[in-house]
Amino acid sequence: MLPLNKKPYRVFSLWLRIFHWTMVLCVTALFWTGLYIGNPGFQATPGSVEPTIAVGGWFSMEMIRKIHFIAAFILIASLVFRIYGGIRYRGDRLFPRFHKKSYWIGIWDTMKHYMMLPQQREHRFLRNSLARTSYVGVYVMLFLEICTGLAMYAQVYPDTWVAQIFNPVNLLFTEYQVHMIHHYIAWGFLLFTIIHVYLAFREDVMEESGEVSSMVSGMKFYPTDPEDIEDLYGPNKK
Amino acid sequence: MCITLICIDAIKLLQERGFFVKESLNSLWNLFQERKLSRRTFMKSCVALTAILGLPPALTNKVVAAAETKELPTVIWLHGHECTGCDESFIRSTSPFASDVILNMIALEYDDTLAAASGEPFEHHLHHLLESKKGKYVLAVEGGVPLDENGSYCQVGGRPFVDVLKECAEGAAFIIEYGSCAAWGGIQAAKPNPTNTVSVSSIVKGKKIIKVPGCPPIPEVMTGVIMHYALFGEIPPLDVEGRPKQFYGNRIHDTCYRRPFFDSGLFVEHFDDDASKAGWCLYKVGCRGPETYNSCGNLRWWNGLSYPIQSGHGCIGCSEKGFWDNDNFYQRLPHIHTPNTITDVDTLGTVAGFGAFGAVIAHGGITLAKHKYDSIQEEKKYLAEQEAKQKEAEQKGSDQ
Numbered sequence: 151m152l153p154l155n156k157k158p159y160r161v162f163s164l165w166l167r168i169f170h171w172t173m174v175l176c177v178t179a180l181f182w183t184g185l186y187i188g189n190p191g192f193q194a195t196p197g198s199v200e201p202t203i204a205v206g207g208w209f210s211m212e213m214i215r216k217i218h219f220i221a222a223f224i225l226i227a228s229l230v231f232r233i234y235g236g237i238r239y240r241g242d243r244l245f246p247r248f249h250k251k252s253y254w255i256g257i258w259d260t261m262k263h264y265m266m267l268p269q270q271r272e273h274r275f276l277r278n279s280l281a282r283t284s285y286v287g288v289y290v291m292l293f294l295e296i297c298t299g300l301a302m303y304a305q306v307y308p309d310t311w312v313a314q315i316f317n318p319v320n321l322l323f324t325e326y327q328v329h330m331i332h333h334y335i336a337w338g339f340l341l342f343t344i345i346h347v348y349l350a351f352r353e354d355v356m357e358e359s360g361e362v363s364s365m366v367s368g369m370k371f372y373p374t375d376p377e378d379i380e381d382l383y384g385p386n387k388k
Numbered sequence: 389m390c391i392t393l394i395c396i397d398a399i400k401l402l403q404e405r406g407f408f409v410k411e412s413l414n415s416l417w418n419l420f421q422e423r424k425l426s427r428r429t430f431m432k433s434c435v436a437l438t439a440i441l442g443l444p445p446a447l448t449n450k451v452v453a454a455a456e457t458k459e460l461p462t463v464i465w466l467h468g469h470e471c472t473g474c475d476e477s478f479i480r481s482t483s484p485f486a487s488d489v490i491l492n493m494i495a496l497e498y499d500d501t502l503a504a505a506s507g508e509p510f511e512h513h514l515h516h517l518l519e520s521k522k523g524k525y526v527l528a529v530e531g532g533v534p535l536d537e538n539g540s541y542c543q544v545g546g547r548p549f550v551d552v553l554k555e556c557a558e559g560a561a562f563i564i565e566y567g568s569c570a571a572w573g574g575i576q577a578a579k580p581n582p583t584n585t586v587s588v589s590s591i592v593k594g595k596k597i598i599k600v601p602g603c604p605p606i607p608e609v610m611t612g613v614i615m616h617y618a619l620f621g622e623i624p625p626l627d628v629e630g631r632p633k634q635f636y637g638n639r640i641h642d643t644c645y646r647r648p649f650f651d652s653g654l655f656v657e658h659f660d661d662d663a664s665k666a667g668w669c670l671y672k673v674g675c676r677g678p679e680t681y682n683s684c685g686n687l688r689w690w691n692g693l694s695y696p697i698q699s700g701h702g703c704i705g706c707s708e709k710g711f712w713d714n715d716n717f718y719q720r721l722p723h724i725h726t727p728n729t730i731t732d733v734d735t736l737g738t739v740a741g742f743g744a745f746g747a748v749i750a751h752g753g754i755t756l757a758k759h760k761y762d763s764i765q766e767e768k769k770y771l772a773e774q775e776a777k778q779k780e781a782e783q784k785g786s787d788q
Contacts, residue, residue, distance in 0.1 A: 185734070188720065188721060188734070189672070189720060189721065189734060190653055190655055190671070190672060192653065194653060194654050194655075194663075195661075195662060195663060196662040196663055196665075196666045196668075197662070199652075199654065201648075201649070201652060201654055201666075204652035204653065204654055205648065205651050205652040207652075207653070209653060210651065210652050210653040211650055211651050211652065211653040212651040212652065212653075214653075264751075266754065266755065266758050305639060305679075306639065306642055308627055308628075308633075308637060308681075309633075309637075317627075317628045318628065320628075320629070321628060321629060324679075324708055324709045324710045324711075324714075325679035325680070325681075325705075325708055326676065326679040326705060326708060326710070326711070326714045327710070327714075328679075329678070329679060330721075330722075330733075333721070333733060334733055336737075337733065337736075337737030337740065337741070340737065340741050341740060341741065341744050344741065344744045344745055344748055345744060345748060348748040348751070348752065352751075352752060352755060356755065356759070
């Protein structure tokens with residue numbers, strides 16, 4: 151039940167919530183299928199499978215790659231929609247404000263908060279400075295994964311327009327290194343997911359601000375206005 | 389024995405056609421007539437040429453017309469920091485008839501490795517060529533260019549190779565980088581690159597440069613690139629990295645005859661298992677086919693006899709930039725290049741994942757413990773306050 155002394159704030163648009171969960175599903179599928187493509191683990195031995203029909207199986211490389219590519223293109227589309235949402239709604243672009251002093255103070259305060267050091271007063275944010283930074287990190291990782299991924303995808307068709315755009319990625323590194331970079335960054339998503347999910351749950355348990363359900367309902371609850379409320383309502387409104 | 393004979397034959401042919409020929413050079417058709425070969429043989433050669441050049445059959449007429457009229461191009465062939473394996477590959481392109489033709493279609497005026505016995509006069513010949521054929525000759529370069537110690541790690545005719553290269557590059561119509569050394573720096577450029585060897589294209593600027601990488605490149609590819617110029621008077625269409633599209637337009641992976649096994653998820657686990665005998669995909673034992681552009685899958689080697697994957701060994705990606713640093717060649721994921729590590733990224737990622745999971749649980753535990761501790765402290769404080777108030781009240785009561 152909602153504590154009576156808390157005020158609701160509508161933070162995330164429906165747009166963001168839908169594509170957040172789309173991306174969760176896509177990244178999960180991409181990570182596990184990607185691991186399989188990098189190191190196909192299900193071992194088949196001569197005699198255990200019939201080569202003629204193996205290509206249609208669920209764990210054939212063909213199928214796993216197909217899932218990987220479909221998920222990848224859905225992810226790219228979701229990212230485009232997320233960018234649109236970010237332009238349309240203020241609550242969808244809670245990015246770090248590097249030019250503001252409050253951001254840099256916020257980093258230190260949040261670190262103290264997570265290290266459980268004593269603080270002079272309680273800080274409440276719609277989204278704290280560390281979280282803002284980490285989301286930018288995720289977008290950078292997504293961008294690199296998409297660039298290297300499409301560069302690899304286009305290697306099969308070096309004459310298409312996709313290749314025209316993304317072939318320079320192969321030039322920056324080598325074809326093999328592009329595969330490796332794509333693979334290395336994927337593990338970053340796993341680490342991010344673990345920490346992200348933990349911190350969201352921790353926030354919800356400790357602050358009772360509806361952090362976890364906010365990605366379903368879009369609502370967060372605070373007793374007083376959070377310090378970065380300006381980012382949600384704009385500089386003029388209070 | 390057979391190869392030796394072919395070699396001797398090839399060198400003879402080279403000497404016949406290539407060396408010390410000062411009179412005007414003829415077209416292919418004239419050459420065939422001189423050799424008393426029939427028009428039918430000529431036409432067959434032209435059809436074969438069209439196929440090797442990666443052109444559609446409809447262009448055969450153009451190839452024939454060009455072969456009748458175009459003069460054979462002069463080629464100067466330099467050798468730098470390398471093993472001369474590309475030369476070995478090149479002279480072996482004589483075994484099929486079409487390749488024999490190709491070899492005879494260029495006027496190979498200078499090749500210091502093949503004419504090492506000629507000595508000093510040959511160097512004079514080079515200088516004569518540089519002047520008389522200025523702007524017309526094709527410069528083929530094999531081998532990397534070491535730069536440290538003023539280039540003295542590689543000396544040709546008593547001079548640093550980098551100087552020779554710059555001198556010869558100046559009047560060249562265009563430059564062909566034969567082999568991975570000339571194209572990317574080669575094995576000697578492997579980390580930590582002790583001689584600071586670089587590719588030809590990082591030394592020579594402002595010239596059209598064709599990269600024909602490979603260690604060595606396929607003989608028919610080497611000759612085919614020159615042929616394209618000989619017949620059409622222009623360099624073949626190049627991809628974004630400067631390689632001729634007709635030979636480097638496909639990955640080995642996409643032309644591999646073992647590709648169906650890859651798609652089906654049927655992989656060789658060890659070189660001595662049943663899957664290896666059955667000819668399954670070599671992806672898991674480190675095949676670099678998915679990252680390598682070359683013609684091995686369709687042209688193959690030694691007159692289409694075989695290529696590494698067909699022989700049961702994965703591709704090592706010898707035509708790719710930096711392939712020498714992508715070890716281990718027998719693993720899909722290489723070890724991370726840090727001293728004293730014996731791990732790959734998947735192991736590292738799994739450990740880091742579990743580490744993060746453990747850290748998160750520990751952090752959560754500490755958070756809850758601290759929360760509990762804080763509330764107990766608060767309760768104690770509250771009780772103490774209450775007690776103090778009560779005592780105060782009692783004292784007040786007793787006072788009254």
